[in-house]
Amino acid sequence: METKSQLTERPPVVVVMGHVDHGKSTLLDFIRKSNTVAKEAGGITQHVAAYEVEREREGKKKRITFIDTPGHAAFSAIRARGANIADIAILVVAADDGVKAQTLEALSQIREAKIPFVVAINKIDKPNADLAATQRTLLEKEVYLEKLGGDIPWAAISAKNGTGVEELLDLILLVAEIQEYKADPAAAAEGYVIEAHRDQKRGLAATLIITNGTLKSGQAVLAGRAIAPVRIMENHMGKALKEATFSTPVTLVGFDEMPEVGTTFKAYSKREAEEARSKYIASIPKKSAPVQTSSEESQQFFMPVIVRADTTGSLEAILQETARIGDEFSRVSIVQSGLGAISEGDVKTALAGTIPAVVIGFNVSTDSVAEAIARQHSIRIERFDIIYKLTEKLDELLRDTRPKRTVEDVVGRAKVLKQFSSRKTEHVIGGKVTEGYLSKNGTVRIVRRGTLVADGKIHNIQANKQNVDRVETESEFGAQIEAPAEIAQGDTLECFVTRTE
Numbered sequence: 001m002e003t004k005s006q007l008t009e010r011p012p013v014v015v016v017m018g019h020v021d022h023g024k025s026t027l028l029d030f031i032r033k034s035n036t037v038a039k040e041a042g043g044i045t046q047h048v049a050a051y052e053v054e055r056e057r058e059g060k061k062k063r064i065t066f067i068d069t070p071g072h073a074a075f076s077a078i079r080a081r082g083a084n085i086a087d088i089a090i091l092v093v094a095a096d097d098g099v100k101a102q103t104l105e106a107l108s109q110i111r112e113a114k115i116p117f118v119v120a121i122n123k124i125d126k127p128n129a130d131l132a133a134t135q136r137t138l139l140e141k142e143v144y145l146e147k148l149g150g151d152i153p154w155a156a157i158s159a160k161n162g163t164g165v166e167e168l169l170d171l172i173l174l175v176a177e178i179q180e181y182k183a184d185p186a187a188a189a190e191g192y193v194i195e196a197h198r199d200q201k202r203g204l205a206a207t208l209i210i211t212n213g214t215l216k217s218g219q220a221v222l223a224g225r226a227i228a229p230v231r232i233m234e235n236h237m238g239k240a241l242k243e244a245t246f247s248t249p250v251t252l253v254g255f256d257e258m259p260e261v262g263t264t265f266k267a268y269s270k271r272e273a274e275e276a277r278s279k280y281i282a283s284i285p286k287k288s289a290p291v292q293t294s295s296e297e298s299q300q301f302f303m304p305v306i307v308r309a310d311t312t313g314s315l316e317a318i319l320q321e322t323a324r325i326g327d328e329f330s331r332v333s334i335v336q337s338g339l340g341a342i343s344e345g346d347v348k349t350a351l352a353g354t355i356p357a358v359v360i361g362f363n364v365s366t367d368s369v370a371e372a373i374a375r376q377h378s379i380r381i382e383r384f385d386i387i388y389k390l391t392e393k394l395d396e397l398l399r400d401t402r403p404k405r406t407v408e409d410v411v412g413r414a415k416v417l418k419q420f421s422s423r424k425t426e427h428v429i430g431g432k433v434t435e436g437y438l439s440k441n442g443t444v445r446i447v448r449r450g451t452l453v454a455d456g457k458i459h460n461i462q463a464n465k466q467n468v469d470r471v472e473t474e475s476e477f478g479a480q481i482e483a484p485a486e487i488a489q490g491d492t493l494e495c496f497v498t499r500t501e
Contacts, residue, residue, distance in 0.1 A: 006184045006185075006186060006187075007182040007183065007184055008182065008183065008184075008185060009180075009181070009182065010181040010182055010183040010211075010212075010246045010247055011052075011062065011063035011064055011065060011176075011181075011246070011247040012064055012065070012087045012088050012172065012173075012175070012176040012179075012181055012247070013065045013067065013085065013086045013087045013088075013209060013211070013247055014064055014065065014066050014067065014086055014087070014088045014089070014090060014172055015066075015067045015085070015086035015088075015089050015090070016028060016066060016067070016068055016089075016090045016092060017089055017090065017091055017092070017106035017109070017110065018090075018091055018092035018093060018102065018103055018106055019092075019093070019094070019097070019100040019101065019102040019103045019106075020102055021094075021097075022092045022093060022094040022097065022100075022103070022122060022123075023092055023094060023122040023123060023159040023160075024068065024092045025068060026122075026159040026160060027090075027092060027120065027122065027157070027159035027165070028051065028066055028068050029159075030159050030160075030162050030165055031051075031053055031066070031165065031169070032051050032053055032066075050065060050066065050067050050068070050194060050195075050207055050209055050236060050249030051065070051066045051068070051236050051249065052064070052065050052066075052235070052236055052247075052248060052249060053066065055169045055170075055173060057170065057173050062173055063247065064169070064172060064173070064176075065209065065247045065248065065249055067085065067086055067194060067209070067249075084113050084262075085192045085194060085209060085262075086113075086115060087115060087116075087176070087179065087181055088115060088116055088117065088118065088172060088175055088176065088179075089106075089110045089113075089115055089116075089117040089118070090117065090118050090119075090120050090168070090172070091103070091106060091107060091110065091117050091118070091119050091120070091143075092120045092122050092159075093119065093120070093121055093122065093134055093138065094121075094122050094123045094126075094134075095121050095122065095123050095124050095126065095129035095130060095131050095134050095156070096123050096126040096128045096129045096130070097123075098130075098133060098134050098137045099134075099137040099138060099140075099141055104141065107141065107143065116175050116179060117152065118152070118153045118154065118155070118168065118171050118172060118175060119138065119143065119145060119152060119153070119154035119155075120154070120155055120157050120159075120164075120168055121134050121135070121154060121155070121156045121157065122157050122158065122159050123158065123159075123160075124156045124157065124158050124163065124164070125158040125160060125161060125163065131156055135148060153171045153174070153175065154171075155167045155168040155171060183211065183212045183213070183245075183246040183247075184212060184213060185213065185214050185245055185246070186213070186214070187212055187213035187214075188213050188219075188266060188267045188268065189210050189212070189213035189214055189215035189216075189219075189221075189244075189245075189246075189265075189266070189267040190210070190211060190212050190213055190264065190265060190266040190267070191208055191209045191210040191211040191212070191246075191264070191265060192208070192209050192211065192262065192263070192264055192265070193206050193207070193208055193223050193224075193259045193260065193261055193262065193263050193264075193265055194207050194208070194209055194249075194261065194262075195207040195261060195311055195312065195313050196255075196258055196259050196260075196261055196311060196312040196313075196339075197310055197311040197312065197339060198258070198310075198339040198340040199253060200340065200341070202232065202253045202254070203253060203254055203255070204226075204228075204253075204254070204255040204256075204257070204258055204259075205251055205252065205253040205254075205255070206223065206226075206228070206251070206252055206255060206259050207249060207250070207251050208221070208223075208249070208250050208251075208252055208265055209247070209248075209249050210244060210245060210246050210247065210248050210249075210250065211246055211247070212246055213245070213246065213267065214243055214244070214245045214246075215230060215233070215243060215244050215245075215250065215267050216230065216242070216243040216267075217230050217231065217233070217242050217243065218230060219267045219268065219269065220267070220268055220269065220270045220272075220273040221252060221265050221266070221267055221268075221273070222265060222266055222268060222273045222276050222277055222280075223255070223259035223260070223263050223264070223265035224259055224260050224263040224280070225257065225277055225280060225281055226255045226256060226257045226258065226259035226260075227255065227256050227273050227274070227277060228252050228253070228254045228255040228256070228259075229254055229270065230252065230267070231253075231254060232252070232253035232254055233250050233251070233252050233253075234250065234251045234253075235248070235249070235250060235251075236249050236251075238251075258312060258339065259312075260312070261312045261313055261316065300328070300329060300330060300331060301329065301330040301331075301401075301402045301403055302330070302331055302332070302333035303330070303331070303332050303333065303355070303358065303394075303397065303398050303401050303402065304333050304335045304350075304353050304355055304356075304357035304358070305322065305332050305333065305334055305335065305357055305358050305359075305360055305394065306334075306335060306336045306337070306346050306349060306350055306357050306358070306359045306360065307319070307322075307334055307336075307337040307338075307360045307362070308337070308338060308339070308340060308341065308342045308343075308346060308359070308360070308361045308362070308364050309337075309338075309339060309361075309362040309363065309364065310339065310340075310362060310363035310364050311339065311363075312339065314362050314363065314387070315337060315338075315339065315362075317387060318337075318360075318362060318387065318390065319334060319337065321387065321390075321391045322334060322391065322394060324391075325391060325394055325395050325398060326398055329402070329405065330398055330402040331398075332394055332398060335349070335353065335357055336349050336357075340364060341361075341364050341365045341366060341367055342359055342361045342364060342365070342366040342367065342370050342381060342383075343367055343369075343370050344367065344369045344370045344373060346359055346370060347359060347370045347373045347374045347377075347379050347381075348373070350374075350379045351373075351377055351379060355401075356377070356378075356379055356380075357379075358380045358382065358394075358397060359374070359379060359380065359381045359382070360382050360383075360384070360390060360394070361381065361382070361383040361384070362383075362384050362385070362387070362390060363384075363385050364383070366381055366383070380397075404500050405500070406498050406499070406500055407498065407499050407500070408496045408497070408498050409496060409497050409498075409499065410436070410494050410495070410496045411436045411437060411439075411442075411495050411496060411497055412433060412435060412436030412437040412438050412439075412473075412494075412495040413433070413434050413435040413436060413492060413493065413494050413495070414431045414432060414433045414434060414438055414471075414477075414492070414493045414495070415431055415432050415434055415490075415491075415492060415493075416429050416430075416431045416487055416488065416489055416490060416491040416492070416493065417429075417430050417431050417432055417476070417489065418430040418431075418489055419486075419487060419488060419489055420478070422486050422487070425482050425483060425484055426480065426481075426482060427456075427480070427481050427482075427483060427486065427487045428478065428479070428480050428481075429478070429479055429481065429487050430476070430477070430478050430479075431476070431477060431478075431479065431493065432474070432475070432476045432477075433471050433472060433473050433474060433475050433477070434473070435473060436472075436473065436495070437470050437471060437472045437473070437495070438458060438461065438470065438471050438477070438479070438493065438495045439458070439461075439469060439470045439495065440458055440459075440460060440461050440468070440469045440470065441457065441458060441459070442457070442458045442495045442496075442497070443455060443456070443457055443458075443495070443496055443497070443498075444456050444457070444458060444481065444483075444493045444494060444495050444496075445493070445494040445496060446483060446485065446487055446491055446492075446493060447491065447492040447493075447494060448488065448490070448491050448492075453485050453487075453491070454483050454484050454485035455483070456481045456482055456483030456484075456487070457481065457482045457483075458479055458480070458481055458495075459480045459481065459482055460479065460480040461477055461478070461479045462477060462478040462479070463475055463476070463477045463478075481493075
């Protein structure tokens with residue numbers, strides 16, 4: 001058990017959150033004097049990344065670890081995970097745009113994680129920036145800022161030119177001092193997996209945030225059921241490390257299976273790691289038998305898709321987004337997914353189904369053999385580097401691929417007030433439109449006390465003793481309708497049109 005004397009000051013782990021395009025990554029770029037935004041497709045962060053920076057305060061060098069979370073809506077789960085891992089959050093709000101949907105989502109996640117936060121009102125250099133209006137919208141969302149009747153620290157900044165950024169960093173360190181984050185350097189390292197990917201040359205790798213203890217060469221890390229020996233360990237700049245301590249983000253290479261993002265990890269000896277894994281696997285509840293799908297679900301059309309992505313975070317977001325594509329009649333079905341380049345095996349799997357699958361790659365390449373087989377068998381391979389373009393394409397492909405079906409749209413309803421004559425299949429009635437419209441040559445459904453009697457066709461309509469093409473709501477009319485069953489007073493006529501989609 002840790003004693004007070006063993007505990008030392010731990011640098012804070014800070015997550016930067018807020019609406020897309022409000023300047024989160026630009027802020028981090030200024031702080032660490034690099035430019036990852038230019039490397040990210042469309043200027044949108046597609047991955048979680050962690051960076052360590054130094055800041056001098058009261059003559060002492062202090063470290064801060066930043067987690068950069070993706071801004072696109074698809075990465076909601078990753079952002080929530082970031083808030084749960086971090087000690088402090090920075091809520092970035094643009095002074096020219098104010099509080100938006102993802103600002104509120106971020107605020108909700110911060111509050112749910114119960115961590116302190118600092119507000120950074122960004123883009124104050126913009127001509128249309130309105131600091132007072134932004135402060136008012138924050139107040140409306142119960143974000144009570146310091147010096148404005150509340151206790152939440154804030155800074156007005158320009159991430160582009162650096163105005164106010166030093167003040168923001170001082171606020172973070174001040175909050176960290178108040179919170180008194182402590183850890184034990186002598187303990188076995190533990191923390192969280194914040195990203196995982198397949199390195200084409202070196203194998204499975206993960207980005208870890210150490211929250212306690214020291215990680216050393218020669219140890220082994222267990223994350224969920226994945227084990228990696230501590231041999232190839234690097235800091236966020238790619239520099240090799242022999243050991244790393246709390247709040248430090250490290251990349252560890254050599255996992256024997258892909259660790260799950262968001263899971264905790266702990267350092268052991270190799271033998272202890274294997275024993276801990278066996279206990280962990282034994283503790284996982286057995287999965288129950290699959291639930292039988294209803295006949296309605298079995299009649300759905302499923303477009304098979306194979307997905308390859310560069311990181312587990314990206315793959316998770318893609319699977320989350322593709323689950324939303326489609327409707328009760330047709331959906332996207334992920335038949336296979338994984339990390340790394342599109343391979344020959346992926347294309348052969350795409351060929352194996354009754355319906356050839358579409359192969360999707362996100363930030364990955366396609367090997368030459370896979371490309372050749374795909375061309376030969378007309379297997380579609382689509383590659384993307386922005387997630388919303390991927391989902392837009394899948395939506396379009398689903399619309400083009402699914403079987404066409406006939407849809408009926410009810411355009412109007414009428415009440416039959418009088419039956420004038422009925423001869424075989426020809427019926428003359430009087431009625432009143434209660435909803436929408438009825439049209440000449442339109443198809444009608446005859447409903448009696450909630451039961452369908454027959455379908456019919458309107459051959460003629462009259463209003464005010466004049467032949468018309470259409471009668472609208474509240475209009476009384478006379479109509480000649482062809483139907484195989486008699487139309488009686490009190491019946492409802494439903495006029496509908498059919499279309500193919």
